[in-house]
């Protein structure tokens with residue numbers, strides 16, 4: 001019997017979609033083990049969100065409010081999580097794997113002296129035991145993990161599960177949390193300067209990955225194909241992490257989720273974190289020189305080729321055809 005505690009996250013005044021995805025898993029685990037779902041909503045002036053979540057999959061919600069919780073602070077949040085675990089008797093804590101979740105989840109696990117499984121794309125309960133699935137080695141292998149400790153904190157990949165759509169009957173209970181002195185403090189949120197790239201509205205996206213090779217090749221090879229198709233350029237995360245393109249170009253779980261009519265993935269391996277951002281595109285073309293690249297599993301058309309040869313040839317043919 002598992003008591004599953006969902007740690008929610010508020011962004012721009014609403015609960016993140018990821019909370020409802022985590023609720024799906026939590027409800028399945030609770031049903032399979034005869035257990036229950038509890039949730040923690042943290043912030044300031046967020047009682048209405050706690051009420052909303054109790055009715056939409058969150059079960060009994062603990063509401064922790066205070067100045068220290070008004071903005072993301074992993075130290076303060078992990079104290080609230082410890083208090084919610086003590087109040088609920090939870091043995092499994094699920095946290096959305098968002099940038100804030102990456103910060104808070106391991107800290108909460110350490111504070112609870114619990115086991116920690118990060119980046120799960122699935123969690124199942126069978127025969128009384130819970131197994132956690134995560135991808136390793138760039139999505140080439142799936143690891144199935146079982147925990148031997150009494151308490152587990154697991155972070156759940158965003159976009160990996162369908163959001164909970166049923167209803168739940170839960171109460172909202174105020175949780176007193178003694179935050180005390182903190183070694184870190186929230187200063188400000190800085191909005192990245194937008195260069196006007198809105199991938200969510202583009203009908204055609206030509207994305208490049210690490211396989212493109214250099215930042216210059218994005219301008220010489222990827223952007224011209226996007227221009228020839230009247231579309232926008234996108235990128236995988238390593239491209240952004242390397243500073244080749246700003247974050248607004250990033251497609252994936254920690255970037256933008258896109259659904260264009262045509263998505264062309266060039267030199268992108270197809271890790272799950274990229275796929276969750278583009279797999280619902282209407283038509284997917286993948287260009288990769290590795291015939292075993294996972295991107296081909298979601299592609300409508302797969303081209304095994306060197307992108308540095310085929311993409312310029314395609315751009316030239318399109319430009320010639322347009323006259």
Ligand SMILES: Cc1cc2nc3c(=O)[nH]c(=O)nc-3n(C[C@H](O)[C@H](O)[C@H](O)COP(=O)(O)OP(=O)(O)OC[C@H]3O[C@@H](n4cnc5c(N)ncnc54)[C@H](O)[C@@H]3O)c2cc1C
Pocket residue numbers: 097119138208209210211212235236237238239250251252253254255256266267268269270271272273274277287288289290293305306307308
């Ligand atoms: C918490 C977390 C969040 C993440 N969020 C995201 C996210 O939002 N978006 C994202 O994309 N990733 C994300 N990632 C990273 C993700 O796991 C992968 O590491 C990443 O998607 C790999 O990017 P890639 O395909 O460009 O690079 P690689 O995996 O290195 O693949 C490069 C590909 O290029 C091919 N290639 C090389 N040269 C050529 C050539 N000349 N012609 C054709 N093909 C060529 C290779 O065969 C290879 O398949 C995240 C990871 C974590 C842990």
